[in-house]
Amino acid sequence: MPHSPAALRLGVNIDHVATIRNARGGGHPDPVKAALLAVKAGADGITAHLREDRRHIRDEDIATLMAALTVPLNLEMAATQEMLGIALRHRPHAACIVPEKREERTTEGGLDAAGQIDALRPIVGALNEAGIRVSLFIEPDPAQIEAAIRLDAPVVEFHTGRYAHLTGTERAEELRRLSDAAALAAKNGIEPHAGHGLTYDNVGPIAAIPQVAELNIGHFLIGEAIFSGLEGSIREMRRQMDLAR
Ligand code: PXP
Numbered sequence: 716m717p718h719s720p721a722a723l724r725l726g727v728n729i730d731h732v733a734t735i736r737n738a739r740g741g742g743h744p745d746p747v748k749a750a751l752l753a754v755k756a757g758a759d760g761i762t763a764h765l766r767e768d769r770r771h772i773r774d775e776d777i778a779t780l781m782a783a784l785t786v787p788l789n790l791e792m793a794a795t796q797e798m799l800g801i802a803l804r805h806r807p808h809a810a811c812i813v814p815e816k817r818e819e820r821t822t823e824g825g826l827d828a829a830g831q832i833d834a835l836r837p838i839v840g841a842l843n844e845a846g847i848r849v850s851l852f853i854e855p856d857p858a859q860i861e862a863a864i865r866l867d868a869p870v871v872e873f874h875t876g877r878y879a880h881l882t883g884t885e886r887a888e889e890l891r892r893l894s895d896a897a898a899l900a901a902k903n904g905i906e907p908h909a910g911h912g913l914t915y916d917n918v919g920p921i922a923a924i925p926q927v928a929e930l931n932i933g934h935f936l937i938g939e940a941i942f943s944g945l946e947g948s949i950r951e952m953r954r955q956m957d958l959a960r
Contacts, residue, residue, distance in 0.1 A: 723922055723960050724759035725953055726789055726910075728933025733763075733771035735937075746772065747779045749937075749945060754786050756949035760808070762931045764791035765801065767815055774801065781805050789850070789931065794826075794838045802847060809848040811872055811931075812838070821911075821934075825854035825874040828862035839866045850908060855889075855896030864903050871900050872908040872931065875921055879912030894924050901926035915939075915955050922959035930956065 732749040736742065750761045761784055763772045780788055787808030792798035793815035802810045812835070814826045828835060828851050835851075842849045850870035853859035854877075863871045873896055878889040897907040909921050910931035921927065932952060939948035 723927065723956050724929040725757065725949070725956060726760040726762045726908075726929055726931040727753040727758040727936060727949060728762040728764070728791075728910075728931055729753065729937070730762075730764050730771040730933055731937040733773070733776060737771060746776055747783050750780060750784060752945050753949055754784070756946040757953040758786065758949060760787040760789055760929070762789040762791060762811070762933065764813065765798065767793060767795070767797075777801065777805050777807075781807065791852070794831075794835055799838050799841055802842060803845055806845060806847060809850055809870070810842050811850040811852055811870075813852040823876070825856075825859065826852050827859075828853055828866065828868075829856075829858045832862055832865060835862075835866055839868055843867060843869075855892040857896070857899060860896060860899050860903065860905070863900070863905055868905065870906045870908060872910055872929075873897065873927075874911050875909050875913060876911040878921070879914070879917055890920050893921065897924045897926040915951060918952065918955050919959035922956040 729746045729749050732744050732746040736744055753761060761780060763780060765772050765777055789809040789811055790802055790807040791811045791813050792802060794812050812826055839849050848870055849868045850872050851863050851868045852872045852874060855873045873893055878886060878893060881889050900907040906928050907926050908929040909927050913930060913932045914935040936948045936952060
């Protein structure tokens with residue numbers, strides 16, 4: 716990893732490079748090429764979500780990423796037997812368990828880990844046993860952190876979607892929830908990450924939460940690349956994160 720443990724890592728989510736590729740059915744733009752460029756621009760890791768409907772990343776992308784990357788791959792996956800099999804076959808550095816509904820546009824809300832401990836336990840256990848770093852994508856809620864502790868998850872990723880969409884005092888309140896949740900997770904030996912909906916304008920306060928070790932950012936960076944190139948958008952995000960830290 717290019718950054719020290721105290722530094723904040725940036726994971727670049729390349730899903731929407733694949734969204735554009737899939738719009739025309741060919742191979743361009745290549746998400747693996749984008750991942751390598753992202754690393755050159757300062758990404759500490761690459762994140763990709765293999766959805767049940769394969770709407771962006773596909774199975775062969777995971778194989779190609781695993782072969783090409785020199786930085787950790789964080790595979791976002793639903794808690795299903797199919798995805799567990801894929802994770803165990805490819806053995807990415809990390810697996811982030813996300814809730815998935817076929818009809819949603821993106822991951823809406825965090826995983827209800829507290830409400831499905833028994834269903835999650837064998838999946839988290841199998842990933843832990845395989846040496847894949849498990850992360851649970853949860854709301855900044857003490858009950859969900861408690862579930863992560865009970866499940867023996869080494870990492871939680873806090874869903875920042877609500878924070879990103881709120882304004883004024885409501886946003887400030889959500890930021891406090893995120894900050895308290897990061898402190899609670901860290902106190903219990905769980906590494907807090909954060910992501911969803913982060914942009915140049917809203918990343919600062921999240922990057923400033925001292926316990927947060929990693930941000931995973933996708934849609935904004937890929938969209939902004941239209942205007943400033945992928946390297947440009949990633950370098951600017953990295954700069955904003957470092958400024959806030
Ligand atoms: N983290 C997780 C777990 C996600 O599911 C997503 C969206 O796929 C992100 C981070 C990145 O969110 P965004 O694309 O809004 O930056």
